[in-house]
Amino acid sequence: MEKRTLPERPGWRDKAQELGFTFADMGGEPYWDETSAYRFTLRQIEDDIEDPATELHALCREAVDRAVRDEAWLTRLDIPRQHWDLIASSWARGEPELYGRMDLAYDGSGPAKLLEYNADTPTSLYESASFQWLWFEQQQAAGVLDADADQFNSIHEAIVARWTQICADGEELHFTADPDNPEDYATVETLAWAAREAGLGAHFTPLSQIGLTEEGQFADDQSRVIGTLFKLYPWEDMLRDSFAAHLQASGTRFIEPPWKALLSNKGILPLLWQMFPGHPNLLPAFFLSDVQDALSGGSPATEVAQAFEAARETLARGYVTKPIFSREGAGVVIHENGDEVARTSDDSYSHHPMILQGLASLPDFDGFHPVLGAWIVGENCCGLGLREDRARITHNLSRFKPHFIEG
Amino acid sequence: MTERFTRKRSRHVALVLAGTATLALAGCEDDRMDAQSFPDLESCIAASQQDTLWFTEDDCRKNFAAAQEEFLETAPRYESKELCEQEHGVGNCGGDPAQTQEAQNSGGGFSFMPLLVGYMMGSMLSRGGGIFSQPMVKTADGRFSTPKGDQSFASNRGTGKVSAATFQRAPSTIGKPAMTATQVSQRGGFGASATARSGGRSSAGG
Numbered sequence: 001m002e003k004r005t006l007p008e009r010p011g012w013r014d015k016a017q018e019l020g021f022t023f024a025d026m027g028g029e030p031y032w033d034e035t036s037a038y039r040f041t042l043r044q045i046e047d048d049i050e051d052p053a054t055e056l057h058a059l060c061r062e063a064v065d066r067a068v069r070d071e072a073w074l075t076r077l078d079i080p081r082q083h084w085d086l087i088a089s090s091w092a093r094g095e096p097e098l099y100g101r102m103d104l105a106y107d108g109s110g111p112a113k114l115l116e117y118n119a120d121t122p123t124s125l126y127e128s129a130s131f132q133w134l135w136f137e138q139q140q141a142a143g144v145l146d147a148d149a150d151q152f153n154s155i156h157e158a159i160v161a162r163w164t165q166i167c168a169d170g171e172e173l174h175f176t177a178d179p180d181n182p183e184d185y186a187t188v189e190t191l192a193w194a195a196r197e198a199g200l201g202a203h204f205t206p207l208s209q210i211g212l213t214e215e216g217q218f219a220d221d222q223s224r225v226i227g228t229l230f231k232l233y234p235w236e237d238m239l240r241d242s243f244a245a246h247l248q249a250s251g252t253r254f255i256e257p258p259w260k261a262l263l264s265n266k267g268i269l270p271l272l273w274q275m276f277p278g279h280p281n282l283l284p285a286f287f288l289s290d291v292q293d294a295l296s297g298g299s300p301a302t303e304v305a306q307a308f309e310a311a312r313e314t315l316a317r318g319y320v321t322k323p324i325f326s327r328e329g330a331g332v333v334i335h336e337n338g339d340e341v342a343r344t345s346d347d348s349y350s351h352h353p354m355i356l357q358g359l360a361s362l363p364d365f366d367g368f369h370p371v372l373g374a375w376i377v378g379e380n381c382c383g384l385g386l387r388e389d390r391a392r393i394t395h396n397l398s399r400f401k402p403h404f405i406e407g
Numbered sequence: 408m409t410e411r412f413t414r415k416r417s418r419h420v421a422l423v424l425a426g427t428a429t430l431a432l433a434g435c436e437d438d439r440m441d442a443q444s445f446p447d448l449e450s451c452i453a454a455s456q457q458d459t460l461w462f463t464e465d466d467c468r469k470n471f472a473a474a475q476e477e478f479l480e481t482a483p484r485y486e487s488k489e490l491c492e493q494e495h496g497v498g499n500c501g502g503d504p505a506q507t508q509e510a511q512n513s514g515g516g517f518s519f520m521p522l523l524v525g526y527m528m529g530s531m532l533s534r535g536g537g538i539f540s541q542p543m544v545k546t547a548d549g550r551f552s553t554p555k556g557d558q559s560f561a562s563n564r565g566t567g568k569v570s571a572a573t574f575q576r577a578p579s580t581i582g583k584p585a586m587t588a589t590q591v592s593q594r595g596g597f598g599a600s601a602t603a604r605s606g607g608r609s610s611a612g613g
Binding site for chain 2: 019022122128150151185189208211237241246396405
């Protein structure tokens, strides 16, 4: 893994505009940045990222299977009790998942470590699946990249194939998001074009326009009943909105399915550590309330005492605390050798239960810290999108960096 | 170019983001057909005089008649004017012209319909088909739609490409009981939750 300075494609900003990639610059800062790119070997991609991410997804499914039938875990994951059945039955029915993005810490050697799994509403899909692909094809055509170089990015084709697997031929799908957020809408559009390619109908309706019929079905902005709904809107919010009471009776099929509420919840990290302690791609993780006292010389909660003792040295070197629900780095605090060394200013999620996770420092490339986004479609890892930040905590203004495979 | 035996990237992707400004997600790109809308028969006839177009005066007349008939058969029927105006805008509704005095007297309840505000013609000529038409009515937000109401258009006058599905006939409403307020009783029950944010608009994703 190395960071390589490369010439930018002439006129790429115009091309981005023309394609509708309107947020290539955000907040006056470049968001898409192709002044350099990350290079990986094929072995690094396949052995260190692709296979482990696919395996981690399988472990996550095992963790869901455990949590969904365990009231103590449902409580810890802050799932409202009245929706336990919705979640359990969606898992029992085997409702298929569509996509997710694992954020991994990796420096080119040693096992990649799972920082968190955004399994419900990951964005940056267009940049990863499409614009990054275009960058690669154009740079290869221009001779900037070798003829035998490649990119870990079969995301688009994997999504098309997944749609055909999980939907009936010609099924009509609804997509919803906040249309005023270009990043969210771009992610929805990327999925919707793939659905069209899979022979499905795709209709967008703004989140705020979803209605309820007198029969208790959900309807779109044109009053058509919604049969299947892809929502770029997190389950933890869906379950707390005023329409939440109608979720189960509506008959609507949701994508991601309700059981993803358990996965896209950072409380899954302590559960994974409890089930698979010492797994090379996992970091030690606990609920903060279980180990808070132990950090300052007291005792951990009995049920995690053994695991905490085993992780004590690792945690003494460094740990991170974060809320079980948060987006884009909000509420993350890094501690090293007992001192707080970094925190994000956004603490709008910090009233939620907190977890503590061993610190996997992101590598430093020219003063930037890349985090790897491993895309999961269905149950397999099929692509990569990198974001890097000057700060040690990746947030929503970090830069998206293209990557390629060589060697 | 040498190809790796196993290629790690897609052979093609979908590159274009159309954004919310378009009807991109309401119709399929590769099944688009030429269409033209007119507020009335006269404007269609006037346009047909330009010989570069794909329709003739005769097409205007035939399709206008067909659209009028289809309007009577398929336009939504409501049990009250208020309900109709809620869906189609104030001043855009009227009585049901197909309803006879007898039917009303026999207790059949009077129904209200949106007004016919034009028609759209579409050409399948390039694919060996004919010319199709659909009546147009107003929507609550000041746009125009066909009776099916699944797509809306900014204007009832103009040229564009629309999905072939636009010309699928809506279900028949003539002689059926008028709609009550059962259609859509509430909106906006998603999106308010603040598990997350204390103000400000932020991405729901991450």
